[in-house]
Amino acid sequence: MNERKRKVASIALRLFVEKGFQQTSIQEIIDKANISKGTFYNYFSSKNDCLAEILEDIRYEASQQRVAMQIDKDPTDRDVLIEQITILMKLNKENNLQLLFENILSTNQEDLKQLVMLHRVIEMEWLSNRLVEVIGEDIREYASEATVLYFGMMHYMIFTLKVTNSPYVLHDLIETLLSFIELIIGHMKKTGSTFLNNFAIETLKTNVHRNAITKSELLDMAYQLKEQYDFNEEQQDLFDVILSELERERIRKIVVQKLLKPFLDLFKGADNTSQIQLFTNAVWNYLKMV
Structure with missing residues (x-):
């Protein structure tokens, strides 16, 4: 924006x-x-669209910060994961998103509930994948359920701490709950037991992402931008790199993710900023899905 x-x-x-x-x-x-x-x-275009862009902007900012934090760091570094988890929680707290989500979920507007679900499921997917990176590929089949358990514990710990006016350090709370999750994952591996099978997790993802953008739609957006606007040299160079990556059979996600924020920054104050924002958001969301 x-x-x-x-x-x-x-x-x-x-x-x-x-x-x-x-x-x-x-x-x-x-x-x-x-x-x-x-x-x-x-x-x-509407009040709902306003809310959608607000949530996307917050999630995008958190994603950019988390990517920046991980650059040149060991992907298995547990301390980096803790700091990354902290980022979105702080942004959510600063923007009172939990209160807003509770308000929305009490309404009968399914499209708004879908926005909240999308926001939450994307975070679940991110944490699930990061748990696999940090702990190891052999926990992948347990990572989604462990993520659900983590967020459940976090939600009620924050609730209880808040209503009892108990002091806490967010970093320490995250570190402690992550330690519990690691123990739970160890037990799940040992017993081979889960409540949520892969079909249930995939069903949840499919329901939330059923309106997700396709690669062909994403490329169409890029080609339309190319036809509609005259970019300056710096804008054109970054756009060409992003487009060439999107046209690859296997998109190098980490390459594109690092380019989106610098690309968007080049259009600050320009007449076509909103269109560029929509494009970069669409790219970011697509990369989350593949």
Whole structure:
């Protein structure tokens, strides 16, 4: 997002948290942000679209920070994993996302519930894959269930600590719960027992990602950008590298992920920033799915 759009999104998020998503009108966002209705609809097609972009922007920022933290580090480094887990939790806390999610899940709007589910499942997939990287390939069949258990423990520990006004250090809490998960995974390996089989996990992922973008759709977006806009030399160079990677039979995800933020930064304040944002978000989401 460009800075003006991000400011509007920030105001909208604050209203969603304070008043509730359904109770907040587009007019209230417009009034608080001191913008015209046309400006709002230039940024977002609807209130739901506004929320979707807010969640995507937060997740994207967390993803970029986590990727940056892992560069040139040993992928099996447990301390790096703890710091990466901390990043999204801090962003969620800063933006009061848990309160917003609870508000949304109490509504009857399935498309909004889908947004929350997508946000959560992507985080589950990320942690599951990182647990495999850190602990070893031999725990892959147990990683998804271990991830569900981790988030369940974390959710109720945070809830209990909060309502009892108990002090805690987030890093220490994550480290402790991760230690518990490692013990649980050891038990699962020893007994070969799980409650969630691979079919259940894949069903969850399929239901959440059923509207995920395809590679051909992603390439169509790239070709349209290429036809519609005249990039400067620096923008064109990065775009060409990203496009060439997307056209490969096997996309080198780590290469593309490192390029997306620098590419987006080159368009700050430009007229086509929103289109570039949509493209980079689509690329990032696609790479999460493959």
